[in-house]
Amino acid sequence: MQTNGVDVMMATIPENLLYASGFRSLSQWLIRGQKTLAVAVIKFNGEVTLIAPSGELDRAACDPPVVDHIIAFDTVTVEPGDEAIWLAEDWRYANMVLVSNRPKDLWEAFALAGIPDEACVAIDDPDLAQAYRQRYQTQVTDARPLWLQSRLIKTPEEVNRLRRAVEITEIAFLHTINAVQVGISEKELAIIFNMAVVKAGGDPYLAVIGAGTYGAYPNHIPGDYCIKAGDLIRWDMGCSYQGYVADIARTTCVGKPNKLQTERWEAVLAGQMAALNAIYPGQLAAEVYSIGMQAARENGLPDIKRKHIGHGIGIDMYEPPSISPNETLSLEAGMVFELEVLFYELGFGSVQVEDTIHVTPDGYERFTTLPHSLIIIDN
Incomplete structure (x- = not known):
């Protein structure tokens, strides 16, 4: 990233999100281009944070992504029920979403992700990039060619x-x-x-x-x-x-x-x-x-x-x-x-x-x- 002058890369396009974090957001695939739900934030030190609505993270409970941190935001719509009969996946899901300081929206989640104010950020969603630039008055560049380049050589x-x-x-x-x-x-x-x-x-x-x-x-x-x-x-x-x-x-x-x-x-x-x-x-x-x-x-x-x-x-x-x-x-x-x-x-x-x-x-x-x-x- 740093060779391109970028401090933080964000992946929101479903293919890039999967590549960056191992997380497959069903809703992100289904409503492609309409609304950004899940975001993988990668800092220059390689630390990966997955940010997603609480309702999307059931998939992360069943198929854990390869990330350092997970930040859930938005309202939890699944009732907790009886812990005594929870499955292992239920516990993982609860530990991600049933937290007292859960941010209410994506912007509060970004604040928790620890992105420096002066960071040059690359985002693959033009609408989110424009909103981020206007909100934080910071340098934002197009991440789409960077992700294509990253995905060229397979692991x-x-x-x-x-x-x-x-x-x-x-x-x-x-x-x-x-x-x-x-x-x-x-x-x-x-x-x-x-x-x-x-x-x-x-x-x-x-x-x-x-x-x-x-x-x-x-x-x-x-x-x-x-x-x-x-x-x-x-x-x-x-x-x-x-x-x-x-x-x-x-x-x-x-x-x-x-x-x-x-x-x-x-x-x-x-x-x-x-x-x-x-x-x-x-x-x-x-x-x-x-x-x-x-x-x-x-x-x-x-x-x-x-x-x-x-x-x-x-x-x-x-x-x-x-x-x-x-x-x-x-x-x-x-x-x-x-x-x-x-x-x-x-x-x-x-x-x-x-x-x-x-x-x-x-x-x-x-x-x-x-x-x-x-x-x-x-x-």
Whole structure:
């Protein structure tokens, strides 16, 4: 922080709040942008204070955040009941909110957080930043680019969560393709996939399952279309695990693929493999894009167009870096991103492969373990 001239950083955007404190505020997610409820305050010495309304801190009782202090404010609306039958979580909740000097609002809570009057404060909510500046007549800067920069290199714990999110997604995918048969609908497959995600320990997040020509729709919602023999099925899928998301893709064919399907798949795969071979610390993200696109064009898709062939991933599905021609970032050890070469065409459908990549000091680790092949389904 101090390299940016900042003494205190505040996180209010749900993704930044989770990153800074480990706290997931349900209301903050649901009413995003309407009102600031919970705030993580990080001082230059690394001390983290979570400030939240009493009604939000039940989640902190059940899933304790990683912070030094918790300050509850506002009215407590939960009746205490009989202490003799309290659970451990009840005691944690009571110790956070049933305090005699509980501040009545966010501003009183800020006063208790011990923020120096002369501190330069960075806040990621423009409305709160303006109100803070007017109230305290102090220097306030935009924390959003600082949080994006902080989240660019993943911690070992973040890497573990992202890896597990991919594992759960693959388990659900392998379970679901066993149910593929002529006559089953996309919607039925999505239900099977999402149920398998939950059973494996994840939260449903992404299930773009497009069969036949519907595979050409990038954001397709699985519908009533029933699978036919010869269909390509594009699976763009993922889940959320402890706040971190997966986003991987594979293409399956119901029965033996025809010549055009095979050729286009091989072109996409050539692009993916060339891009993978270009990944190492210090490599320009834009160069990975160029190498992948050139290989796809040279191997059968001369007119393929893509604005990007990958994106960072973490708490958000789309984070820096972008694997695109205009990206200025170089790859660094600790980055995690998606690499995806794909082709859409109306009337044809789509072929897509997408892997989750963790940049390491000597190259990369691929979280995705599914085979790099057009998966033939003959159930």
